[in-house]
Amino acid sequence: DVKVTQSSRYLVKRTGEKVFLECVQDMDHENMFWYRQDPGLGLRLIYFSYDVKMKEKGDIPEGYSVSREKKERFSLILESASTNQTSMYLCASSLSSRVGGYTFGSGTRLTVV
Amino acid sequence: DQQVKQNSPSLSVQEGRISILNCDYTNSMFDYFLWYKKYPAEGPTFLISISSIKDKNEDGRFTVFLNKSAKHLSLHIVPSQPGDSAVYFCAASPSSGTYKYIFGTGTRLKVLA
Numbered sequence: 690d691v692k693v694t695q696s697s698r699y700l701v702k703r704t705g706e707k708v709f710l711e712c713v714q715d716m717d718h719e720n721m722f723w724y725r726q727d728p729g730l731g732l733r734l735i736y737f738s739y740d741v742k743m744k745e746k747g748d749i750p751e752g753y754s755v756s757r758e759k760k761e762r763f764s765l766i767l768e769s770a771s772t773n774q775t776s777m778y779l780c781a782s783s784l785s786s787r788v789g790g791y792t793f794g795s796g797t798r799l800t801v802v
Numbered sequence: 803d804q805q806v807k808q809n810s811p812s813l814s815v816q817e818g819r820i821s822i823l824n825c826d827y828t829n830s831m832f833d834y835f836l837w838y839k840k841y842p843a844e845g846p847t848f849l850i851s852i853s854s855i856k857d858k859n860e861d862g863r864f865t866v867f868l869n870k871s872a873k874h875l876s877l878h879i880v881p882s883q884p885g886d887s888a889v890y891f892c893a894a895s896p897s898s899g900t901y902k903y904i905f906g907t908g909t910r911l912k913v914l915a
Contacts, residue, residue: 693845724905729811731907732846732891747902779845790836790893790903793845 692716693794695780701800708767710797712780718792719785721763723747723755725776726796732779738763739785770801805829806894808906816914821879823909825892828873832894836903837866837877840889849890850877882913 696711714721722737724747734747736755744755752774756764763782767774777798781791807826815821825835833854838846852859852866852875859866865878879886889910893903 698843722902729907731808732893732905734902734904737902781845790838790848790851791846793838793847795845796843798843 693780693782693792695778695794695797697797698795699798699800701802702767702770704771704801706767706770706801708770708799708801710765710767710778710780710799712763712765712782712794713761714763714782714792715761716782716792717760718782719760720783721757722781722783722791723753723763723765724779724781725749726779727776735765767799770799772801775799775801804907805832806892806904806906808890808892808909810909811907812910812912814912814914815882817884818881821877821882821886821911821913823877823879823890823892823911825875825877825906826873827875827894829894829896829904830873831896832904833897834895835866835868835875836893836895837864838891838893838905839886840891840908846891879911882911884913884915887911887913 693714723735724732738744738757754766779796780794783791836851837849840846868875889908891908892906
């Protein structure tokens, strides 16, 4: 089975901290994505990457950056965490085709206090 | 500007009856659509897809209908089971580009035993 693993299920961080969310997939997928899920807003795309060292901004990139040094790993970085970044963060991966869509990780519930 | 809309935030259905979840989109370039199911504290899981060359796709108890002229799709679950209680997201992808999906805001389905 395709597996997307997010390193933490729950995180609590302080305002102003630099936060790293890690995501690893084991199926050699080209594309990787970071979404956040908030009540009433659905899933919103933060950043995505279609190749190693390639990245593109999604719909809400402000306050975030990403890193993809290896094909299987895609990291989301909160440069200076703020309370409005408290959310569920979901990583996903996919092939460079649309069949089957994305495979998601289990999510990281981040609370910024 | 919400390109994919799920106007019903929640839906309750009796066990054994049909559940119908609706999704509308505005972008005529969308030509591939997915439905995902999400349980609390888990990542979304792929349920069913449909291409714009079809108007119906079935997989067991799940059927997705696409009405291109109305820019509307629906997911039918028959018969509904308590284990179907979850949040359902529809997602759409344009015919070109990097296969990025735009998600709706989700509908919480509750199947009553």
